[in-house]
Amino acid sequence: MSDIRLDAIWKKFGATEVIRGIDLTIDPGEFVVLVGPSGCGKSTLLNLISGLETLSSGNIFIGGRKVNDVPPRDRDIAMVFQSYALYPTKSVRDNITFGMSVRHIPRQVQDAAVAEFAGLLHIEDYLERKPAQLSGGQRQRVAMGRALVRKPDVFLFDEPLSNLDAKLRIEMRTEIKKLHQRLGKTVVYVTHDQIEAMTLATRIAVMDAGHIRQFADPFTVYDDPVDLFVAGFMGSPPMNMIEGKLRQDGGSFVECGAPGAELRFPLPEAMARRVAGHDGLAVILGLRPETIFAAGSELPGPDRYCFELPVAVVEPTGPDTMIVFEIGGRDLIARVRPQDARPQGTRFRFEVEMRKAKLFDAASGLRL
Amino acid sequence: MALPKALSRSPWRSIDRWLPQIVVSPLFAVSLFFVYGFIAWTVYISFTRSGVMPNYTLDGVGQYVRLWATPRWQVALRNLVTFSVLFIGLCLVIGILLAVLLDQRIRIEGAIRTIYLYPMALSFIVTGTVWKWILNPGLGLERVMHRAGFESFTFDWLVNADFAIYTVVIAGVWQSSGYAMALFLAGLRSVDDEVLKAAAIDGAGPLRTYFGIVLPMMRPVFMSTVIILAHLAIKSFDLVMALTGGGPGYATDMPATFMYAYAFQRSELGVAAASAVMMLVTIIAIIVPYLYSELREGRR
Amino acid sequence: MNRRQIDGIVRRGGPWQAVQRGVLFAVLALFCAYYLVPLVVMISTSFKSLDEIRLGTLTSLPQAVTFEAWAKAWGSACVGVRCDGLQPYVWNSVMMVVPAVALSTFLGALNGYALTKWRFRGADVIFALILFGAFIPFQVILLPMARTLGVLGLAGTIPGLIMVHTIYGLAFTTLFFRNFFIGVSDGIVRAAQVDGASFFGIFFRIILPMSLPAIVVTLIWQFTQIWNDFLFGVAFTVGESNPVTVALNNVVNTSTGVKEYNVDMAAAIIAALPTLAVYVLAGSYFVRGLSAGAVKG
Ligand SMILES: Nc1ncnc2c1ncn2[C@@H]1O[C@H](COP(=O)(O)OP(=O)(O)O)[C@@H](O)[C@H]1O
Ligand SMILES: [Mg+2]
Numbered sequence: 001m002s003d004i005r006l007d008a009i010w011k012k013f014g015a016t017e018v019i020r021g022i023d024l025t026i027d028p029g030e031f032v033v034l035v036g037p038s039g040c041g042k043s044t045l046l047n048l049i050s051g052l053e054t055l056s057s058g059n060i061f062i063g064g065r066k067v068n069d070v071p072p073r074d075r076d077i078a079m080v081f082q083s084y085a086l087y088p089t090k091s092v093r094d095n096i097t098f099g100m101s102v103r104h105i106p107r108q109v110q111d112a113a114v115a116e117f118a119g120l121l122h123i124e125d126y127l128e129r130k131p132a133q134l135s136g137g138q139r140q141r142v143a144m145g146r147a148l149v150r151k152p153d154v155f156l157f158d159e160p161l162s163n164l165d166a167k168l169r170i171e172m173r174t175e176i177k178k179l180h181q182r183l184g185k186t187v188v189y190v191t192h193d194q195i196e197a198m199t200l201a202t203r204i205a206v207m208d209a210g211h212i213r214q215f216a217d218p219f220t221v222y223d224d225p226v227d228l229f230v231a232g233f234m235g236s237p238p239m240n241m242i243e244g245k246l247r248q249d250g251g252s253f254v255e256c257g258a259p260g261a262e263l264r265f266p267l268p269e270a271m272a273r274r275v276a277g278h279d280g281l282a283v284i285l286g287l288r289p290e291t292i293f294a295a296g297s298e299l300p301g302p303d304r305y306c307f308e309l310p311v312a313v314v315e316p317t318g319p320d321t322m323i324v325f326e327i328g329g330r331d332l333i334a335r336v337r338p339q340d341a342r343p344q345g346t347r348f349r350f351e352v353e354m355r356k357a358k359l360f361d362a363a364s365g366l367r368l
Numbered sequence: 369m370a371l372p373k374a375l376s377r378s379p380w381r382s383i384d385r386w387l388p389q390i391v392v393s394p395l396f397a398v399s400l401f402f403v404y405g406f407i408a409w410t411v412y413i414s415f416t417r418s419g420v421m422p423n424y425t426l427d428g429v430g431q432y433v434r435l436w437a438t439p440r441w442q443v444a445l446r447n448l449v450t451f452s453v454l455f456i457g458l459c460l461v462i463g464i465l466l467a468v469l470l471d472q473r474i475r476i477e478g479a480i481r482t483i484y485l486y487p488m489a490l491s492f493i494v495t496g497t498v499w500k501w502i503l504n505p506g507l508g509l510e511r512v513m514h515r516a517g518f519e520s521f522t523f524d525w526l527v528n529a530d531f532a533i534y535t536v537v538i539a540g541v542w543q544s545s546g547y548a549m550a551l552f553l554a555g556l557r558s559v560d561d562e563v564l565k566a567a568a569i570d571g572a573g574p575l576r577t578y579f580g581i582v583l584p585m586m587r588p589v590f591m592s593t594v595i596i597l598a599h600l601a602i603k604s605f606d607l608v609m610a611l612t613g614g615g616p617g618y619a620t621d622m623p624a625t626f627m628y629a630y631a632f633q634r635s636e637l638g639v640a641a642a643s644a645v646m647m648l649v650t651i652i653a654i655i656v657p658y659l660y661s662e663l664r665e666g667r668r
Numbered sequence: 669m670n671r672r673q674i675d676g677i678v679r680r681g682g683p684w685q686a687v688q689r690g691v692l693f694a695v696l697a698l699f700c701a702y703y704l705v706p707l708v709v710m711i712s713t714s715f716k717s718l719d720e721i722r723l724g725t726l727t728s729l730p731q732a733v734t735f736e737a738w739a740k741a742w743g744s745a746c747v748g749v750r751c752d753g754l755q756p757y758v759w760n761s762v763m764m765v766v767p768a769v770a771l772s773t774f775l776g777a778l779n780g781y782a783l784t785k786w787r788f789r790g791a792d793v794i795f796a797l798i799l800f801g802a803f804i805p806f807q808v809i810l811l812p813m814a815r816t817l818g819v820l821g822l823a824g825t826i827p828g829l830i831m832v833h834t835i836y837g838l839a840f841t842t843l844f845f846r847n848f849f850i851g852v853s854d855g856i857v858r859a860a861q862v863d864g865a866s867f868f869g870i871f872f873r874i875i876l877p878m879s880l881p882a883i884v885v886t887l888i889w890q891f892t893q894i895w896n897d898f899l900f901g902v903a904f905t906v907g908e909s910n911p912v913t914v915a916l917n918n919v920v921n922t923s924t925g926v927k928e929y930n931v932d933m934a935a936a937i938i939a940a941l942p943t944l945a946v947y948v949l950a951g952s953y954f955v956r957g958l959s960a961g962a963v964k965g
Contacts, residue, residue: 384867387782387786387866387867387868388782388783388786388788388867389788391778391779391867392779392782392791392794395775395798395838395842396794396797396798398835398838399797399801399838399839400797402801402809402813402835402836403800403801403804403809403839404797405812406808406809406812406813407804407808407809409811409812410808410809410811410812413811422815462699465695466696466699469692469695469696470696472692473676474696480696480700481955482948482951483700483703483704484699484700484703485947485951485955486703486707486944486947487703487706488947488954489892489940489943489944489946489947489954490896490940490943490944491895491896491897491898491913491916491939491940492896492898493896493898493913493916493917493936493939494913494916494936494939494940495706496917497916497917497920497932497933497935497936498706498707498709498710498933498936500920501709501710501713501726501929501932502706502709502726504929507721507722507726507929508726509726511725511726512725512726512727515725542702542703542706546703550955565677568677599803602805603805603806605807605898605899606898606899606913609898609902609917610898610917610920613921624805624807624899627807627810628807628810628899628902628903631807631810631811632810632903637811640811641811643807644805644807644808644810644811645808647805647807647808648804648805648807648808651803651804651805655803659796659799659800659803
């Protein structure tokens with residue numbers, strides 16, 4: 001088990017800055033997920049850690065050793081790629097043992113390692129086949145086997161599940177988590193899928209445009225996002241973002257909606273204290289869909305706010321029903337119990353749990 | 369669009385329906401007549417006693433017996449084998465070598481590629497003319513070596529019946545090896561980057577990566593390059609005509625020049641037709657299995 | 669051809685790396701010389717006088733540059749019995765190449781379109797039959813073609829040669845366009861049909877404009893092939909109507925008089941210049957043509 005430390009690293013391709021000053025410390029045995037929109041530099045960051053790209057500046061330490069100039073083969077890492085990158089002319093067995101045979105590891109040791117992991121990954125029945133003769137899920141397992149078999153200190157995954165269908169993806173997700181729990185190795189895992197990030201990570205690093213916006217455990221990232229970007233990226237359906245103005249006349253409110261038909265969301269006391277003295281500030285109120293429900297459908301609690309608006313669209317998903325409504329011309333989503341849903345066009349009485357609301361500065365996007 | 373109903377059901381509609389077939393049929397007819405019809409005619413003539421003029425009475429395999437008994441044809445076949453083996457072999461070796469070297473993130477790759485490939489834009493006649501001058505006994509390479517101090521150097525391959533065929537190989541390889549390079553380089557570039565990254569992570573160095581992983585993946589490219597080069601070799605006519613004219617004597621004759629000589633200079637139509645059929649059969653034996661597997665691959 | 673995307677795997681530095689890199693560039697440079705020397709020899713010889721050729725060597729550069737050989741090759745070298753230089757034959761080639769290239773490209777596009785985007789029954793079989801025509805050794809059609817041209821009264825004429833090149837170029841151009849159109853979504857044709865466009869409407873207004881790259885590749889390929897052709901030229905034309913490749917071969921292989929290597933080289937450059945120019949100006953299309961020529965089913 002090794003820790004990984006990134007110290008002020010930059011990566012430029014010609015004039016394009018892809019990684020723009022990242023510091024990150026990953027503890028031994030952690031499962032860190034790098035998540036962010038496509039093109040934000042996740043793969044590049046992973047390639048820097050693996051040595052597949054050279055740094056422009058900064059330092060990388062793996063297990064306390066500075067590895068800036070250490071080639072990939074000597075970093076004690078293994079990697080799983082999105083396309084699986086299996087060697088098409090080699091059998092499954094030879095794919096798995098290639099790394100060991102390059103290192104002149106004795107045949108018996110190789111065979112023993114194959115036997116161990118083939119069983120674990122359920123690929124023992126097609127060890128002699130070529131990758132072209134395998135299904136997508138089987139190829140994925142072989143790619144995992146190739147990474148596991150050398151028993152490296154650090155595993156790097158670059159969107160390993162993106163090419164699988166939805167059902168298989170969930171299955172493999174669970175298996176990867178089990179493997180991590182069993183082997184306890186340090187993992188850096190790249191994905192653009194925030195559900196994958198939430199389910200797998202011990203800590204999530206949310207990336208945007210070459211920066212890390214937030215690095216924290218999944219619950220914190222979800223419940224305590226540092227800014228609009230993180231809040232908007234995590235969660236599905238995404239957090240409702242309502243533009244408004246801070247009003248401090250006899251209590252603290254966020255006032256939003258068209259003039260004449262404003263809604264005034266009262267802020268809970270703790271939040272009100274934090275924003276005291278900013279009367280009139282342009283803010284964005286963030287409400288997760290599950291914090292808006294049918295009035296009276298939950299046990300009463302403090303800091304609730306009720307309002308009534310027409311239903312624009314009804315979207316049943318099975319366990320919950322999404323109700324789309326409009327404030328100030330923007331679509332917002334409430335997650336209600338199916339039995340509380342009302343048809344499109346009827347007026348609906350919503351209740352908001354204001355304690356779970358997030359407040360952002362509209363100008364800087366930062367949490368208030 | 370308010371077209372009257374009657375009009376939309378007029379005969380034009382049904383012609384429209386058949387238009388694709390109508391458009392393709394002239395091409396199809398041309399192909400039937402000018403390819404298959406002509407082949408049939410040539411095959412037929414090869415089984416007649418045709419001499420200066422076509423003669424349509426069937427005469428069995430007489431022309432083939434005469435063809436195979438002709439020493440000049442045997443020389444042509446031997447030359448074809450020698451030429452093909454050396455030409456294909458050298459083009460492959462040079463092509464693969466240059467493709468692998470060019471694949472090493474060379475900054476001026478584009479310029480180098482342009483230089484390697486320009487001979488392909490030349491006519492074989494031009495190539496033959498140049499190499500005829502370079503290999504000229506006396507004024508050519510020989511003179512260069514003499515002036516450089518190698519007084520005893522002689523180079524008379526061009527006029528030496530035993531070696532002249534190798535001059536055709538030299539010129540042919542010069543012209544076509546860049547083509548092989550381009551095909552292999554395109555093949556190398558189609559290898560998924562992630563496979564190369566995986567090999568680097570597995571610890572393979574450049575040699576191990578190429579010989580263990582990348583080149584084995586080039587098998588289909590290798591196959592199609594061999595086929596294309598073989599095709600070029602069997603059809604090679606221009607180069608021989610320009611470089612040696614088939615000479616000295618008929619020492620560098622190939623099936624293509626043999627056929628031309630018998631058809632247009634000696635007017636022995638029957639033998640010419642028989643030799644053309646032999647060429648066709650050879651090419652079919654190479655091309656058809658290849659096309660078949662290619663088309664099947666494509667469908668998968 | 670796209671370049672390698674990997675920016676740089678971290679490798680151990682050191683002198684060994686530098687040696688490897690040095691050997692790499694040495695080999696590449698050596699082959700550059702291999703391919704370029706004949707061109708240099710060709711050009712430098714064409715600017716030498718005959719005396720200089722007799723006294724100097726192949727690789728020496730011209731001491732006194734003279735354009736005599738060029739003037740002679742262009743205007744007064746003897747091709748057979750006629751001594752007008754290559755000039756008339758260059759025009760022959762131009763007059764043959766332009767219609768043959770245009771016709772075979774256009775018809776190839778039309779047929780490729782009909783065969784791929786309107787997959788009527790038997791289209792695959794028809795395509796396979798046509799495709800075969802691209803691979804036959806042309807020796808097998810020389811004799812009947814010579815007779816057919818005679819019957820049509822086109823023997824030894826440029827229109828006859830145009831016809832031959834168009835017919836035997838069609839298999840290739842159809843193949844090129846079929847390979848290109850296979851990559852074009854059928855949905856485009858369906859959508860246009862739903863909008864009421866006809867077979868030709870779709871071809872001219874939608875398919876042709878989007879196949880510009882394929883058209884350029886095919887034009888360049890056909891131009892190179894037909895300009896450089898020797899077999900059809902020597903078999904189906906006589907004297908006056910010879911294309912430039914045949915004339916060049918006649919200039920070089922006339923056995924009478926003194927061998928004028930400088931004129932030969934100038935003539936060779938004249939014959940090569942059009943295709944070389946196309947290669948230099950549109951190299952990437954040329955390369956694409958080459959790899960398209962490597963049949964992909
Ligand atoms: N070798 C390269 N050369 C130039 N630009 C690159 C290279 N690799 C990646 N990039 C650029 O860097 C950015 C980030 O790429 P990447 O790390 O692959 O994003 P992600 O994996 O987050 O989708 C992209 O805009 C991409 O175009
Ligand atoms: Mg990526």
